[in-house]
Amino acid sequence: MWDDMSPFWKGYSYLVIKGCAIPIIYWKSVYMSKGGDWRKVDQWKYLKSQYCDYKLIVQAMRRPSPEAFEAAFTVNRKLLSYSIILKCLHQARRAEDSRLAQLARDEYGPEFDALFGYKRGNMWVVKCKAGDIAKQYCKEKGIAYLYEI
Structure with a gap:
C-alpha cells in the first residue's frame, strides 16, 4: 500500500522496521536516511526505479479517481497490463x-x-x-x- 491514509491500508508492508509496517510513500526517506542498524547499504539504488513507477501509478489512480483511471486504461472491458499503463503514463509525463x-x-x-x-x-x-x-x-x-x- 502506498500510504497509511488509504482506506485500503491493512497495516501490511514488505518493509517492516522494529515490528512497524512502513507504507511505500515513506520508503525513500527510510532508505536514504543515514542511520539505523536495520538499513541495508545501497538498497535504495535497487528500489528507486520501482518506487518511482509505483508512485506514478498511484498518482494517476488518485487523479481524479480510481474509476476514471480504470476507464482510461480499459480496452474491450479489460484493464490494460501494468507495463502498458506505466508506458502510457511515462509518455504522458514526458510530454x-x-x-x-x-x-x-x-x-x-x-x-x-x-x-x-x-x-x-x-x-x-x-x-x-x-x-x-x-x-x-x-x-x-x-x-x-x-x-x-
Whole structure:
C-alpha cells in the first residue's frame, strides 16, 4: 500500500522496521536516511526505479479517481497490463514536462538561464532536464505540479 491514509491500508508492508509496517510513500526517506542498524547499504539504488513507477501509478489512480483511471486504461472491458499503463503514463509525463519546460523558456526568454539553474561548486549550471524545469516553473507560478503526491 502506498500510504497509511488509504482506506485500503491493512497495516501490511514488505518493509517492516522494529515490528512497524512502513507504507511505500515513506520508503525513500527510510532508505536514504543515514542511520539505523536495520538499513541495508545501497538498497535504495535497487528500489528507486520501482518506487518511482509505483508512485506514478498511484498518482494517476488518485487523479481524479480510481474509476476514471480504470476507464482510461480499459480496452474491450479489460484493464490494460501494468507495463502498458506505466508506458502510457511515462509518455504522458514526458510530454507534459516538455510542454511546461518550453513554456518556461518562452516566457522567461533571456532570463531563463539565470532563473532555471543551480550552483555546482563555483559554477552556475542551467537546468536542462524537462522534469526539473517543469517542477520549478510550477513552483514559480504557484501551480500544482501534476506529478507530486
